[in-house]
Amino acid sequence: MAANKAALAALIEALGSDGFTTDPDRLAPHLVEWRKLYTGTADGLALPRDTASVAKVMAIAHEHRIPVTPQGGRTGLVGGGVPDGGIILSLERLRTIRAIDSLSGSVTAEAGVTLMQVQQAAEAQGLLFPLSLASEGSCSIGGNLATNAGGTAVLRYGNARDLCLGLEVVLADGRRLDGLKALRKDNAGYDLKQLFIGSEGTLGIITAATLKLFPQPKSRSTAFIGASSPHAVVALFQRLRDGFAEALTTFEILPRFGLDCVLACEPGARDPFTAPYPWYALIEFSSGRADAMLSAQLETALGNALEDETILDAVIAASLRERNDFWKLREALSDSQGIEGASIKHDISVPLSAMADFMVETMAACEAHLPGLRPCPFGHVGDGNLHFNLTQPKGMDRAAYLALWPAFNRIVHDRVLAVNGSIAAEHGVGIQKREELERSRSDAGLAVMRAMKLALDPLNILNPGKVLLPKA
Amino acid sequence: MAANKAALAALIEALGSDGFTTDPDRLAPHLVEWRKLYTGTADGLALPRDTASVAKVMAIAHEHRIPVTPQGGRTGLVGGGVPDGGIILSLERLRTIRAIDSLSGSVTAEAGVTLMQVQQAAEAQGLLFPLSLASEGSCSIGGNLATNAGGTAVLRYGNARDLCLGLEVVLADGRRLDGLKALRKDNAGYDLKQLFIGSEGTLGIITAATLKLFPQPKSRSTAFIGASSPHAVVALFQRLRDGFAEALTTFEILPRFGLDCVLACEPGARDPFTAPYPWYALIEFSSGRADAMLSAQLETALGNALEDETILDAVIAASLRERNDFWKLREALSDSQGIEGASIKHDISVPLSAMADFMVETMAACEAHLPGLRPCPFGHVGDGNLHFNLTQPKGMDRAAYLALWPAFNRIVHDRVLAVNGSIAAEHGVGIQKREELERSRSDAGLAVMRAMKLALDPLNILNPGKVLLPKA
Numbered sequence: 001m002a003a004n005k006a007a008l009a010a011l012i013e014a015l016g017s018d019g020f021t022t023d024p025d026r027l028a029p030h031l032v033e034w035r036k037l038y039t040g041t042a043d044g045l046a047l048p049r050d051t052a053s054v055a056k057v058m059a060i061a062h063e064h065r066i067p068v069t070p071q072g073g074r075t076g077l078v079g080g081g082v083p084d085g086g087i088i089l090s091l092e093r094l095r096t097i098r099a100i101d102s103l104s105g106s107v108t109a110e111a112g113v114t115l116m117q118v119q120q121a122a123e124a125q126g127l128l129f130p131l132s133l134a135s136e137g138s139c140s141i142g143g144n145l146a147t148n149a150g151g152t153a154v155l156r157y158g159n160a161r162d163l164c165l166g167l168e169v170v171l172a173d174g175r176r177l178d179g180l181k182a183l184r185k186d187n188a189g190y191d192l193k194q195l196f197i198g199s200e201g202t203l204g205i206i207t208a209a210t211l212k213l214f215p216q217p218k219s220r221s222t223a224f225i226g227a228s229s230p231h232a233v234v235a236l237f238q239r240l241r242d243g244f245a246e247a248l249t250t251f252e253i254l255p256r257f258g259l260d261c262v263l264a265c266e267p268g269a270r271d272p273f274t275a276p277y278p279w280y281a282l283i284e285f286s287s288g289r290a291d292a293m294l295s296a297q298l299e300t301a302l303g304n305a306l307e308d309e310t311i312l313d314a315v316i317a318a319s320l321r322e323r324n325d326f327w328k329l330r331e332a333l334s335d336s337q338g339i340e341g342a343s344i345k346h347d348i349s350v351p352l353s354a355m356a357d358f359m360v361e362t363m364a365a366c367e368a369h370l371p372g373l374r375p376c377p378f379g380h381v382g383d384g385n386l387h388f389n390l391t392q393p394k395g396m397d398r399a400a401y402l403a404l405w406p407a408f409n410r411i412v413h414d415r416v417l418a419v420n421g422s423i424a425a426e427h428g429v430g431i432q433k434r435e436e437l438e439r440s441r442s443d444a445g446l447a448v449m450r451a452m453k454l455a456l457d458p459l460n461i462l463n464p465g466k467v468l469l470p471k472a
Numbered sequence: 473m474a475a476n477k478a479a480l481a482a483l484i485e486a487l488g489s490d491g492f493t494t495d496p497d498r499l500a501p502h503l504v505e506w507r508k509l510y511t512g513t514a515d516g517l518a519l520p521r522d523t524a525s526v527a528k529v530m531a532i533a534h535e536h537r538i539p540v541t542p543q544g545g546r547t548g549l550v551g552g553g554v555p556d557g558g559i560i561l562s563l564e565r566l567r568t569i570r571a572i573d574s575l576s577g578s579v580t581a582e583a584g585v586t587l588m589q590v591q592q593a594a595e596a597q598g599l600l601f602p603l604s605l606a607s608e609g610s611c612s613i614g615g616n617l618a619t620n621a622g623g624t625a626v627l628r629y630g631n632a633r634d635l636c637l638g639l640e641v642v643l644a645d646g647r648r649l650d651g652l653k654a655l656r657k658d659n660a661g662y663d664l665k666q667l668f669i670g671s672e673g674t675l676g677i678i679t680a681a682t683l684k685l686f687p688q689p690k691s692r693s694t695a696f697i698g699a700s701s702p703h704a705v706v707a708l709f710q711r712l713r714d715g716f717a718e719a720l721t722t723f724e725i726l727p728r729f730g731l732d733c734v735l736a737c738e739p740g741a742r743d744p745f746t747a748p749y750p751w752y753a754l755i756e757f758s759s760g761r762a763d764a765m766l767s768a769q770l771e772t773a774l775g776n777a778l779e780d781e782t783i784l785d786a787v788i789a790a791s792l793r794e795r796n797d798f799w800k801l802r803e804a805l806s807d808s809q810g811i812e813g814a815s816i817k818h819d820i821s822v823p824l825s826a827m828a829d830f831m832v833e834t835m836a837a838c839e840a841h842l843p844g845l846r847p848c849p850f851g852h853v854g855d856g857n858l859h860f861n862l863t864q865p866k867g868m869d870r871a872a873y874l875a876l877w878p879a880f881n882r883i884v885h886d887r888v889l890a891v892n893g894s895i896a897a898e899h900g901v902g903i904q905k906r907e908e909l910e911r912s913r914s915d916a917g918l919a920v921m922r923a924m925k926l927a928l929d930p931l932n933i934l935n936p937g938k939v940l941l942p943k944a
Contacts, residue, residue: 103710103825104856126714150657159657162634175916182823184855185622185631186894187670189901189909189939190921194666198659215717238575242598245687245760246718288717293765351654353575383656384576422658429661437661444647448928449662455927456920467661 007064008044011087014056020046030071030088038079038431042069044087050094051110051168051176051207057089058205059174067464070201072143073114075135077347078430080147080200080466091142094207097121098180106165106182108210111142118211127213130157134331142206148198150426152330155382156249156286157214159426160197166210167193172457180210195452200428201463203456217249217286221295222323223302226277226313230381231356233281235310237382240283243301247294250284251382252330257391258376261336262329269328272315281381282330330378337376337389342398344405346388346412350421355384362415366390369411370404385425388412409436434469479536480516483559486528492518502543502560510551510903514541516559522566523582523640523648523679529561530677531646539936542673544615545586547607549819550902552619552672552938563614566679569593578637578654580682583614590683599685602629606803614678620670622898624802627854628721628758629686631898632669638682639665644929652682667924672900673935675928689721689758693767694795695774698749698785702853703828705753707782709854712755715773719766722756723854724802729863730848733808734801741800745785753853754802802850809848809861814870816877818860818884822893827856834887838862841883842876857897860884881908906941 011020021027022044031040043066046057061068067086074081094110097117101107102125109118115136122129131144133151143149145167149160157163166181169192179193196204227233233253241248256278262269287294295316302314317323337343350358363375372393379387390408392401413423413436423440424433438446449468453460464470483492493499494516503512515538518529533540539558546553566582569589573579574597581590587608594601603616605623615621617639621632629635638653641664651665668676699705705725713720728750734741759766767788774786789795809815822830835847844865851859862880864873885895885908895912896905910918921940925932936942 101823101825103706104823105713106823148659148663154656158634161663162630171916171920175919177916177920178914179917181892181894183821183894183897184626185821185852185857185897187620187898187900188894188896188905188912189917190675190924191620191633191666191670192917192920194663195920195924198663203662215714218717234575241577242687243761245690247761289715289719289765289769291763291765293761293763297761349655349657351573351576351578353573380657385657420653422653422655422660424660425655425657426659428659433660440660442650444643444649445651445661445664447647448643448649448664448667451927452662452667452924455923 004064007060007066010060011044011046011057014060015046015048015053019048019053020044027088030090031083033076033079033082034074035077038082040082040084042083042086042088046087046089047093051170054089054170054205054207055174055176058170058172061087061461062173062459065459065461067461069463070146070205072111072140072146073135073138075139076143076147076430077427078432080428080430080463082431084465086461089205091140091207098208100125101182102127104182105213106210107213108180108208109141110208111206112140115139115141115144122213123216126216128216129211129213131160131163134334141209141211145197145206145209146199146201147428150380150383150385152250152252152380154380155251156246163212164193164197164209165212167196167206168208169196169204169206171204172459172462177204180208182210195456200430200467202453202467203462215288218289219291219294220284220286221298222317222326223283223298224272224315224326225281225283225302225311226273227279227281227311228277229279229356230359232310233279233381234352234356236281236305239305239310240301243297244285247285247287248382249286250282252282252379253381254280254282254330254333254378255376257374258333258337258378259329261339262332265336265339266328266332269332270325272326273313275313277312282326333378334387337391340374341392341394342401344390344402344408346409347425347427348388348412348416348421348423349383349385349425350416350419352384354419354421355381358415358419359386362388362412365411365415366408369407372396413440429467431466434467437467438469476536479532479538482532483516483518483529486532487518487520487525491520491525492516499560502562503555505548505551505554506546507549510554512554512556514555514558514560518559518561519565523642526561526642526677526679527646527648530642530644533559533933534645534931537931537933539933541935542618542677544583544612544618545607545610547611548615548619548902549899550904552900552902552935554903556937558933561677563612563679570680572597573654574599576654577685578682579685580652580680581613582680583678584612587611587613587616594685595688598688600688601683601685603632603635606806613681617669617678617681618671618673619900622852622855622857624722624724624852626852627723628718635684636665636669636681637684639668639678640680641668641676641678643676644931644934649676652680654682667928672902672939674925674939675934687760690761691763691766692756692758693770694789694798695755695770696744696787696798697753697755697774697783698745699751699753699783700749701751701828702831704782705751705853706824706828708753708777711777711782712773715769716757719757719759720854721758722754724754724851725853726752726754726802726805726850727848729846730805730809730850731801733811734804737808737811738800738804741804742797744787744798747785749784754798805850806859809863812846813864813866814873815848816862816874816880818881819897819899820860820884820888820893820895821855821857821897822888822891824856826891826893827853830887830891831858834860834884837883837887838880841879844868885912901939903938906939909939910941
């Protein structure tokens with residue numbers, strides 16, 4: 001649906017010529033997502049500076065029935081911010097940290113504040129905002145909440161949803177919901193913020209959030225281990241969780257193939273071990289207490305796991321530098337994997353008790369489907385969440401390989417659904433997984449989702465076509 | 473609205489004569505809430521044994537437009553389970569623990585399983601289900617989730633909402649949402665369970681839930697302290713949270729008047745100190761690790777707080793028996809308070825940074841309004857949540873005192889709202905706080921709540937009249 005002239009004029013009138021543009025050069029970077037998988041179209045770009053202006057944009061869009069695609073830091077992986085006509089509503093200029101309250105343990109930040117800026121604001125108060133993702137320097141807190149972002153500290157602190165105390169939201173018709181409360185307990189009516197978190201901009205525009213802060217960790221221990229199989233890695237996880245409970249903060253799995261990719265293309269990356277192992281885990285423990293025992297206990301626990309052959313090798317970081325070296329191996333994996341060719345990606349979660357069998361069987365099924373395929377499942381195994389990526393066989397045509405994406409979806413996602421897992425664990429649905437979403441949810445579930453959408457956005461102007469497939 | 477004969481016949485047909493009754497004697501206990509503040513009416517009581525039967529009840533109720541009041545353990549405090557005509561749907565016979573998965577850290581329990589049974593099932597696996605409330609022996613997990621229950625371990629583990637991984641729900645028309653997933657990350661479409669948690673049975677009937685389990689604490693320390701003022705108690709909280717972070721599990725405040733009530737009527741209760749103090753706190757620390765340092769660090773921290781006169785006295789439990797004695801003082805407070813006469817109760821939360829001033833000023837305002845009044849604010853101060861109870865002046869007529877409830881609502885709730893707090897922190901809205909809810913939420917917030925209700929229960933048969941006031 002195109003924006004008509006009257007609407008464009010009203011938007012310029014409301015936002016000024018600096019706040020609304022139809023200039024193709026200024027629009028261009030907002031039409032593609034960063035991996036260049038999707039390209040969209042739009043008639044204009046709104047760049048409001050405050051919530052009142054966001055409300056004006058939505059009121060005008062509502063009056064003229066113009067689709068609005070909200071954008072944050074544009075780091076999404078499923079096309080959720082790629083417009084399909086109408087206008088783009090960028091939240092990038094809403095970048096004020098409105099309040100920080102160290103006693104209440106809360107910070108109120110506008111949607112366009114980057115995740116890193118929130119982390120830094122907390123740190124300046126001696127506090128921690130624990131959400132942590134690869135894109136934290138560019139992604140914005142509004143986008144983190146709209147997609148219910150996960151990352152590497154979910155095991156300990158939860159997802160973005162769990163870190164949100166309150167939201168300010170502009171509704172489809174421009175009305176404003178002011179729910180910026182800093183309360184740990186609030187049952188005064190329906191918890192409306194939950195509707196908007198994780199709904200990818202299809203139910204309302206998040207303009208600001210009040211977030212939970214935590215005491216900074218005062219002690220930390222980081223280990224890198226080698227193991228023979230996913231079963232061994234999961235067995236170690238269970239043992240460490242039983243022994244360390246809340247101190248277990250991060251538990252990430254990497255296959256040897258992934259480590260090879262990182263070692264091949266990341267400057268300064270080095271293998272922590274002298275021998276290669278089939279699987280690795282990066283494990284971090286932390287405590288909010290000054291706690292000299294943490295490293296000693298970890299040493300004992302890993303020593304025991306070596307002795308009874310649960311794992312094959314282990315090293316505990318002896319310095320901050322060594323810790324950073326371990327983390328670099330994990331953080332560089334996603335980009336490094338590209339060096340070996342095209343990658344078919346899945347972002348799945350399964351119950352932990354199904355994880356090891358799922359990994360082994362699904363890798364085997366994928367390899368049987370395409371001999372020479374190089375599976376590279378990695379990520380947040382402690383959360384039951386893997387980036388189940390599949391690197392093409394050596395020498396295969398890139399496009400021919402990527403054409404197999406739907407076939408591999410069937411192999412991977414059908415196994416995910418068979419163990420009651422999720423086909424969209426932390427990256428969301430966007431455009432990319434709409435069809436898979438329809439397969440994965442019941443008719444009643446989809447009907448309730450559509451009922452929510454209809455109740456909150458009856459004209460279907462909020463990020464239309466995302467999450468839910470347009471109805472035939 | 474009355475249930476017609478055809479509907480009653482259909483219900484008997486569906487559930488059998490044991491599963492549906494109109495016998496006044498069997499209905500009677502389901503018409504009152506336990507504090508006897510509210511009494512309702514109903515034409516029948518459905519006692520289904522499984523989710524399929526709950527679905528049948530709702531399909532029939534929907535077809536005949538009969539109001540349905542869901543009931544769990546009937547321990548609510550705001551009249552949320554008191555029927556106003558139509559039929560009662562008791563979940564008490566859905567009491568199977570369907571699965572427990574120690575590796576995934578999850579348990580799936582039907583709605584009628586008591587909280588204590590869930591705790592015990594977890595314990596049998598060496599795990600912890602941390603939700604903990606005074607009524608845990610009788611309240612049911614369905615009710616805990618429908619009201620987003622809080623309690624004494626929220627500081628560390630969160631509310632019922634935070635402990636829920638998945639829900640099975642029967643919708644108003646009998647359709648079933650099967651969302652019993654045991655996943656830590658799932659962004660495959662809208663997170664529908666969030667709609668039902670805390671909505672007090674007005675949007676759907678929770679029939680089963682998958683809940684998060686945690687490692688059992690392996691070390692624990694419990695302290696009881698005396699202090700001069702709410703400011704001192706909050707200052708101690710801040711210091712202990714900074715020093716102990718995630719190990720701080722419980723932080724409860726009690727006024728001297730409350731302790732006096734407990735000492736007067738609880739057998740075996742004894743004052744931990746030889747001198748009286750104006751305020752007390754019960755504080756518990758726990759760690760999932762075997763951690764010999766916890767008590768020693770606590771001793772140092774409390775020693776410092778005594779030395780710099782943040783607090784007036786402190787004792788650390790030297791035995792399990794002493795720990796239980798401390799807890800008894802807190803747990804008996806709510807009931808003991810009745811010994812001194814009628815109580816006007818509020819269940820509020822405020823940001824922690826506003827807490828101490830709020831307490832002092834609101835107590836003063838209440839006492840100014842009614843000389844002789846004995847304020848008894850107590851509870852989960854670490855969560856910002858107080859049961860702001862007010863005991864009548866000695867000798868005042870009980871009914872005359874209780875008639876002042878609306879006037880005290882204005883004094884207490886208006887101050888709560890002035891600091892952006894909540895007038896219903898953990899007990900919910902039910903019947904009791906509908907009017908106050910209307911005052912506390914914006915027009916847009918109420919409109920979105922009504923839109924949710926209309927989308928999920930267009931015939932208004934699910935617990936009608938609860939949470940939202942009937943429209944004029």
